[in-house]
Amino acid sequence: NLNGFDNARAIFVDKNENIYVTGFTENRNTKLDITTMKYSPEGNVVWVTDFNGTGDGYDWPNHVLVDDFGNVYVEGGSQNEVEVNPECQAELGKCRNDATLIKYLPTGEIDWVRLYNGPDNMYDCFQGMTMDKDNNIYVSGRSHSEMATTNDDIITMKFNTAGERLWFMKYNSGPSKNDYGNAIAIDDFGNVFTSGWSHARGPADFVVIK
Numbered sequence: 247n248l249n250g251f252d253n254a255r256a257i258f259v260d261k262n263e264n265i266y267v268t269g270f271t272e273n274r275n276t277k278l279d280i281t282t283m284k285y286s287p288e289g290n291v292v293w294v295t296d297f298n299g300t301g302d303g304y305d306w307p308n309h310v311l312v313d314d315f316g317n318v319y320v321e322g323g324s325q326n327e328v329e330v331n332p333e334c335q336a337e338l339g340k341c342r343n344d345a346t347l348i349k350y351l352p353t354g355e356i357d358w359v360r361l362y363n364g365p366d367n368m369y370d371c372f373q374g375m376t377m378d379k380d381n382n383i384y385v386s387g388r389s390h391s392e393m394a395t396t397n398d399d400i401i402t403m404k405f406n407t408a409g410e411r412l413w414f415m416k417y418n419s420g421p422s423k424n425d426y427g428n429a430i431a432i433d434d435f436g437n438v439f440t441s442g443w444s445h446a447r448g449p450a451d452f453v454v455i456k
Contacts, residue, residue, distance in 0.1 A: 256310045263287040268310040268320045276302045282320055293354030299324030308373050313381040316352035321385050323371035345370040345387050358409040364389035374430040381407050386427035386440045400427035402440050417455055419444045
């Protein structure tokens, strides 16, 4: 409603050639909101749904997927408390964000939202997402901490279609090291692979975790 900075960030096409797009839209009272849209194969808008975190702050998506039943999943980050850090607007990494996974029904209605807020209530975000043959959802990202024994850690989680978290893993390469999870994949045997980068042995190295 601000005619401001709107940005589509991810796209998916389902087996019926419907197109799903997610991104963020700038709004006067709620800063950035996650906006997800479904288009028909002819390019007609089928539905549009906005998500605004309870902090009325900066919410953004990174990926969108659709399961075999037409349910839509979007992941990214959202603010769910009022931000007091003046540096947040200039650098999202200084914001107190929660890693966010949203499930939409085939009608575009939000079915559930799952948030991860790390132990230090700092910057948490999902940055990669995939799905297995049973429509379970796997997400990976990073969680920031101010503790001396860690810094940014890679987080990886598995959810079922009901939104239940089945497991959670965290990777920390060492004291005061930054570890970022950017992408995730799964093989035919259910093994999960996360990739990103790490400060484990220098300025930045590739990291792959099974």
